[in-house]
Amino acid sequence: MSTDPSVTFDAPPRLDAEADVVVVGAGACGLVAALRARAQGAEVIVLERDASPTGSTSMSSGFVPAPATHFQRAIGVDDDTAARFTADIMAKSKGLSDAALAGLAARSIGPALEWLADTQGIDWIVLDDFLYPGHSRHRMHAVPEKTGAALLARLIAAAERADVPIVTDARACGLFIDDGRRVTAVEVTRPGGAREIIGCRALVLACNGFGGSRDLVRRHIPEIADGLYYGHEGNTGDALLWGEAIGAGLKHLTGYQGHGSLAHPHGILISWALMMEGGIQVNAQGQRFSNEHGGYSEQAVHVLKQPGGIAWNVYDERIHRFALGFPDYQEAVGAGAVKSADDVAGLARATGLPEAALALTLDEISGLQRGAGTDAFGRDFTGKPGLVPPYHAVKVTGALFHTQGGLTIGADARVLDRDGAPFPNLFAGGGAACGVSGPEVSGYLSGNGLLTAIAFGWLAGGAAARG
Template sequence: MKNMKRVSIALLAIILSLSAVGCGDKNMEGVNTGKANKAGQEEVYDVVVIGAGGAGLSAAIEIKGAGASVVVLEKMAFIGGNTLISGGELNAPETWIQEKLGIEDSIDLYKEDTLKGGDHQADEKLVTVLANNARQAVEWLRDTVNVSFKEDYLMQFGGHSVPRAAYPQGGSGNELIGKLGAKAEEMNIPVRKQTKAEEILADKDGKVNGVRAVDKDGNEIIFKANKGVIVATGGFGANVEMRKQYNSEYDERYMETVQPSSTGDGIIMAQKLGAALVGMENIQTYPTCNPATGILSYVADTRFNGAVLINKEGNRFVEELERRDVISKAILAQTDGMGYLIWDTTIKNNSHMDDYMEEFNQLVAQGMLIKADTIEEVAQFFDINVEQLKQTIEKYNQYAVNGKDEDFNRRGEIIGLTEAPYYLQKVTPAIHHTMGGLKIDTEARVIDNEGNPIPGLFAAGEVTGGIHGTNRLGGNAITDIIVFGRIAAESVLK
């Protein structure tokens, strides 16, 4: 299946809706191929930002707010990158929401969870910066960008000790990108869509001073940058050849959750200037995706609110709140490489399912989800061992009564499956995030192969490596892009 076909109807609706805030484009041609047929145009700014996802837009807003001029280059016909198709949740300790809900958390605990989640292979200095600035990132989105968060709910992603992920209204990255785009438009920040960066330019002394790009009509444009360039182009999850180059496991067998624009452009361009890479072999799958398309399933977020993960034989096989990589590997080891999430009406109501009814209905139409009045009916739909599943659920319901999961020591509240109707969803892993990328320091400066900062070159977001180690915990990507997008903006203006 072509990558562009993996973009769901829901995503297209989001993209079209963004045109209302100046973020869409009537010409929905997708990726600019970057083939030039004209040359000679030149524009001058203080800073050039490559990539109009969450990291790039955050950086641009901070730069313009500081009084400097900035332009954002985006090769797609719409803004948002992978932030747009994310759930938009971001982790932060000691927030006002945790205080309201009486949840005890700390910067140190968040840092510890993040380091442990990446097998202690992350750069501890970068993780310290992430943890120390996470709360301010959420507050900046709320107060400066006007992002609306649910005030009485937090998500607890796998690998986190407590609920700490702020949940945007609608449970979608559309809330973040819509508001970031609106803020950029309000500040008159030029966002050049379908303008593909081809080369990062430097002067004779090696200081980065611009970008050579090609627009949708094939015109070559030189964007001069008096102060520097910020690379915020995302990861390389959609580039199969690049994935195989660094980790042969993640070949054509895997579909992807990511945008088709996630092809590693920023990494490749920066390498030509001597940029060092870190952790490129660390590629993450998301465990609960649509087996028909590879698209990440937000309906399957029932896993965080009590749904039970079973296999074809009707048995549980992993803790539902384990790390993404652990669950993904466990699912792939089951019959047909598939897992099945089962939940009841109580869990459905706890999961804000009303936010995801379009996807819910699509899954039903595709035969990937069944709703029925009995455990027997949902099991028979997917040819799951009925008697074994009934025994598994009966045992699990007793764990819920006792308050302890004796099989897998499930974190969070254990909720029994007792209230009909019941739901069963088929899921499988797909490529979701690339933890490796450009090596940066705590000021978001790109580091070269000799260990020195490349003058005038900065990076933020999934294009960078070192922050998440071998595995990224859920909810940490959005925290990452906001924290380091803002740091890159501060650093480039020094």
Template sequence: MSWDAEVDVIVVGGGGGGLVAAITAAQAGQQVALFEKTNLLLGNTAASAGMIPACNTRFQKDLGVEDTVEIMIGDIQKKNHYESDLEQVKAVAEISGPLVEWLNDSLTIEMSVITEFKYPGHTNYRMHAPPSRSGAELMKLLKKNALKYENLYILYQSELQEIITDDAGNAIGITVQTVDGLQQIKGQKIILATNGFGGNKEMVHEYIPEIADAMYFGYEANTGKGILAGKKIGAATSHLTAYQGHAAVNENTGLLVTWGTIMMGGFYINTEGKRFGNEAHGYSEFAKEVLKQPSQYGYIIYDQFIHEQLLSIEDYKQMDEMKAYKKADTIIDLAEKIQVDSGVFLETFENFNSQKDGHPDEFHRTSFEKKLEAPFYAIKVSPALFHTQGGLEINPSAQVLNDEKQVIGNLYAVGGCATGVSGKAAYGYMSGNGLLAAMGFGRIAGLHAVTELQQLSRGI
């Protein structure tokens, strides 16, 4: 076979998972080629809040937070109804702490623990993020690191077409459509980091019809190419019905409204001024509940205290600058500004504000952090599909498996391209699972590929 180029490690996809895998391999001296479908390094990571759940980090210890791998595994498994592979969950939980510290120490991406609130499902403060709490900043800093390495080549507008295998079924290269035409690239290790299929309407309708009518808030380039290419060479898939939804996209600004508005004591109403579920259970599964409402959108209600606490989050700060919310000194005035029935809304508000923390209300919500006090805020929010959580089956080393659960030689999958740790449906998504699976398995795949290549060079 005639090859257009040869490298040690091929990485397909330039999101957070792909960059972490590529930098890991490049740091070890491997020749790495990263193929990005578009002309930008963004991916779903750029649209996220840049928050990575991690346990047993020194950042947590400095704050007196006692968190272990076992606790984190328990939280993830409980949230996904114990539907994810335990060894896979264990692998990302174990790598999470070292990953965050590597980002901070080796890549000089300043990481810190978010302590303003806990996201649904997390029993400890374990979300780590850059200062701006911005995925866009995280991607910018990852790209800056990637560009330091002369042995890491980034090729834009290069779309995966197929994976090339040898007679034994091992992956040995890829066919990629570039600006110079169709090319065949040989690689000793191939890491698929193409995310999922959220941008492929046909696949969304086939596998997750319940969210198909919601807007897609992920990266448009996520069309399932890696999953389809893997299936073509015999890779197994699982949990294709799993996804991360989000119930709080502000369409006017195109920004994601942090669920901290809820977890710090706010609530969600429909256009009739009524609550309709347990908001605190999770923003992913709440998205489909919003779709069932009369106008398929609603409002998050919170107060001045919560507003001030959230100004450290870049997306929320931008919404504040654009005054994307409505503000009023009374609930009646707020009702008028968002055009909902004032009587219904007032009754909803008084009922919510009378609840006691730790005691279940009619929707089984038990978290009522504080009484809301004037002035009050309302921000219009809509449900969205953020990214899919099922894909190619992998083992704890991120190696792709076939239908017989055997490893397909030299092939890895990370992030949305692989089966994640969110079980089989939206209810299984716990905040941060997407970045954890992308960057955690990106780091695992990069390290595993490097180890095997080093062993090969030593004749082991």
């Protein structure tokens, strides 16, 4: 029997269980929605297709941008506002983001993080040792462990404390919708093929985007269709397919988050902080090919255009020691992905890069760092110390992380139809909903994924509980 997402415009034949709010997906978006709905007195069930919640949240850096929080003020950032953050989002996408959604996310994320801290015990720190590309203030929040896996673990623990059941090995495969366009039930497949039908008063789609469906990626984002997918394989576009079937509005399906720094072949994310601290990327000829400060998302496309679809991150001991503060980088060191050498000749031998070209590139950026000349790619090197031996390098490739387009939603994360009218009890957030990055890869501002997961999940949970 097929498990492809289906919609039945009729009453369910039976109900095996019921809840006020059913949430599809146990990532950051789904768990925040569930916690908010439960806090408002709703009975909630979270459906998770995997044997244990993992997904895109656990694979991410776990960093969440938010303005005007008391966590920022505690470290002296007291001039950030939702309006400033919205302006940064719109500037990164060159004005192509949905301005209403950008403003909604920017206004909601700070209260959402503070609510998670005050009511759910989720601790936040603000990263203030560097600015991520496109952000005008230090506003990147993280749990103390500074990983997405730790963020997800803390949300799962909060759900357990709140008595929110997370039903695993439960693939939501079908929706039942009545003639008033209300979702009345969700059909679930279980291991071995058994099926259950769960009734609901409201449904929250938090099942991410369609990056795990090669067919959908090729249809909507052909420029990255041949790139490596560094996301959860379960992100197969169920929300998108359901939306198409019920006449929901869909927007910015060509938008996505890429990343130009995935260790190859190890598959370990190398933080873009290395570039922001002064590192460079060179291709197999030992030459730079772009402005590394433009943004890590669009850098995926630049890297994939290089010979073999690879590049090398090149940096020095100062940056290496800085990067050791990131768990992913520690993992890369342990896996042998980081090559080290005392001089240019040694680095060329360790990486296979041509020594003469690599030396010339390093000489050029040394001059740029001293203020001699202008970078052909438009990067300003004068704000950080120059690169000096010993050197380090990591071979990387470009990858698709997750899609940014999806179902259109209103101010309470309620799904809208193609004419802009709301469905009565259907909500979406995170990768299931249209995000704030616009229609192009270059529109992705650092943290936009978890921004909309948590902000829109928080809004969806509150509205779903109210009915």
